[in-house]
Amino acid sequence: MKDVKVLGSGCSRCIATAEMVEAEARALGVSVTIEKVTDYAAIAAYGVASTPGLVVDGKLVHAGGLPKPENVRTWLKEI
Amino acid sequence: MSAPPAAYAQPSQPGAALWIGATVAALALWVALYSQLEPFSIWFVGNLPVSPGSHLHEALSFFALDTPKVLLLLTIVVFGMGVVRSFFSAERTRAMLAGRHEGAGNVAAAALGVVTPFCSCSAVPMFIGFVSAGVPLGVTFSFLVSAPMVNEIALGLLFGLVGWKVAMIYLGFGLVVAIVSGWVIGQLHLEGWLEPWVRNLRTAPADLTTQRQTPADRIKAGLDAMRDIVGRVWLWMILGIGTGAFIHGYVPTELLASIMGRGAWWSVPAVVLIAVPIYSNAAGIIPVVEALLGKGAALGTVLAFMMAVTAISAPETILLRRVLSTRLIAVFIGVVTVGILAVGYLFNALI
Numbered sequence: 176m177k178d179v180k181v182l183g184s185g186c187s188r189c190i191a192t193a194e195m196v197e198a199e200a201r202a203l204g205v206s207v208t209i210e211k212v213t214d215y216a217a218i219a220a221y222g223v224a225s226t227p228g229l230v231v232d233g234k235l236v237h238a239g240g241l242p243k244p245e246n247v248r249t250w251l252k253e254i
Numbered sequence: 255m256s257a258p259p260a261a262y263a264q265p266s267q268p269g270a271a272l273w274i275g276a277t278v279a280a281l282a283l284w285v286a287l288y289s290q291l292e293p294f295s296i297w298f299v300g301n302l303p304v305s306p307g308s309h310l311h312e313a314l315s316f317f318a319l320d321t322p323k324v325l326l327l328l329t330i331v332v333f334g335m336g337v338v339r340s341f342f343s344a345e346r347t348r349a350m351l352a353g354r355h356e357g358a359g360n361v362a363a364a365a366l367g368v369v370t371p372f373c374s375c376s377a378v379p380m381f382i383g384f385v386s387a388g389v390p391l392g393v394t395f396s397f398l399v400s401a402p403m404v405n406e407i408a409l410g411l412l413f414g415l416v417g418w419k420v421a422m423i424y425l426g427f428g429l430v431v432a433i434v435s436g437w438v439i440g441q442l443h444l445e446g447w448l449e450p451w452v453r454n455l456r457t458a459p460a461d462l463t464t465q466r467q468t469p470a471d472r473i474k475a476g477l478d479a480m481r482d483i484v485g486r487v488w489l490w491m492i493l494g495i496g497t498g499a500f501i502h503g504y505v506p507t508e509l510l511a512s513i514m515g516r517g518a519w520w521s522v523p524a525v526v527l528i529a530v531p532i533y534s535n536a537a538g539i540i541p542v543v544e545a546l547l548g549k550g551a552a553l554g555t556v557l558a559f560m561m562a563v564t565a566i567s568a569p570e571t572i573l574l575r576r577v578l579s580t581r582l583i584a585v586f587i588g589v590v591t592v593g594i595l596a597v598g599y600l601f602n603a604l605i
Contacts, residue, residue: 184379188482215382215576219455224383225344225376239343239371241478243471 177207177251182218182228185211188241189227196229199247207251273470281330288326295319313503320495320541324411328491328537329480331410336479338406339371340472344380351389351397356440359393364432367400368425378573385448386455392440399590400432403565407483408536415544423601424557431561431593438589447582490538498541507549514551521555522598526591529562539563554601561594 179196183189193209200207212218212230221228225239231250236242295318304311347370351363372380377398384394404425412421445453467475501510514521539560546556566587574583 186376215378216451216455218379219382219386222383222387223345224348224380224387225371226379238345240475 177205178210178232179207179251180210180212180230182212182221182223182230182238183226184213184215184218186226191241192227192229195242195244196247196251199244200251203248203251205251270468270470273473277473284326284330288323291319291323291326294322309503311503313499316502316545317495317499320415320498320544321492323414324491324495324537324541325484325488327411327414328407328484328487331406332483333476333480334410335406336476337472338369339479340467340475342366342370344370344372344376344383347397348384348387348389351384351393352387354390354393356390356392356437359390360396360433360436360440363389363393363396363436364400364404364429367397367432368404368406368429370397370401372401372405377570378577381574381577382452382455385452388456390440391445391448392436392438394436395439395586396432396436399435399565400429402535402567402570403561404428404432405536408540408560408564411536411540412543415540416547420547420553420557423553424560427557427597427601428561431565431590431597435586435589435593439585442585444582444585447579447585449577449579452577487535487537490534491541494534494538495541498545501542501545501549505549510546511550514546514555516552516555516602521552522558522595522602525555525559526562526594526598529559530566530587530591531568532563533567533569534563536564552602553605554598554603557601558594558598561597562591565590565594 177200179200181189181193181196183192189211193211196207196209218226218228221230221235223235223238227237227241228235228239229237229242229247229250231253236250237246295315298318299311299315302314304314347366350366351359354362381394381398384397385391408428409421409425412424512518514525543556543560546559547553571583571587574586578586
């Protein structure tokens with residue numbers, strides 16, 4: 176079970192990122208919980224300055240712009 | 255139960271040559287199209303049932319030439335910008351600014367504002383990210399002024415539609431406004447006017463292992479920026495060209511020159527006051543700038559108008575209200591407005 180957080184205040188890229196994670200997880204057969212973090216203070220607490228950011232199992236893996244699908248797959252597969 | 259990570263560790267890059275080749279071919283096509291714009295617009299308007307020399311004919315000519323021209327310019331500038339920006343990220347810019355003091359920090363922030371990815375929707379996370387990582391408030395403001403006002407889109411379109419001299423002047427004075435207004439705000443020591451939760455937030459900068467980017471990745475980043483930005487600004491662009499076409503075809507030169515010409519001392523503050531609440535972006539405003547200059551408006555007045563439209567926008571201000579007190583926003587708008595007024599007057603006096 177992967178715990179994924181998408182950091183972003185609801186921009187179109189943030190929604191696209193969440194959808195990409197969901198699609199990749201389904202394709203890989205990995206079960207995920209996706210949470211959208213929209214509170215500015217909470218986003219800043221992760222240390223990012225650009226959205227969307229992506230946190231997998233508590234670890235920040237990406238910030239700024241759409242992530243690459245192959246990277247998303249890698250993050251979802253890591254233990 | 256996980257697949258060996260080796261399959262992903264080395265991102266395969268077949269077709270890097272293919273991507274670069276396709277980019278070169280697209281650039282050649284771009285040049286070919288761009289060179290045909292003027293004959294095309296003359297042919298197009300010539301086929302319309304309007305008599306040559308009429309106001310409508312003038313306006314339509316402007317529209318038929320500028321619409322494909324701005325679109326082509328915007329496409330290539332945004333593509334180039336996407337590629338350049340793949341070398342810069344907000345996090346990297348912040349790391350470069352975090353240790354800086356006012357002065358040199360303001361200069362660095364204004365310069366980085368030109369190349370760092372920015373849109374008004376990302377202004378707030380970026381502002382918090384900068385301030386919480388220890389970037390001084392004045393330096394943060396220099397960035398926040400320069401990022402929307404002096405960017406590749408503004409410079410590229412000015413270069414293509416108005417000329418390189420005006421583009422360089424705009425770059426130089428835009429940076430000066432950003433540096434000086436950030437420095438002034440820093441000297442006022444207004445940290446106490448931030449919303450308390452922002453002031454108290456201290457975060458360690460994210461330690462992102464930088465993802466290696468191949469040339470093909472950077473080209474894809476350019477294409478992605480193109481889709482995103484052209485998709486977002488095309489409506490502003492059409493509105494701007496429509497306004498420019500109207501000015502070009504219907505507004506009498508004498509009238510405009512008497513209002514926005516150098517003779518009218520009050521025209522600089524008047525256009526800035528009009529511009530502050532107007533929200534547009536470079537793609538929307540530069541066709542208007544082109545038309546105004548063509549009708550004898552003074553360069554300083556027009557540059558002040560453009561700076562005020564792009565640097566201060568209502569949506570960004572409303573977003574910033576969540577992290578800045580109203581007083582701080584008022585100071586921000588006040589200082590930037592004074593800087594823009596100074597540029598307008600200086601230019602009209604010099605040229």
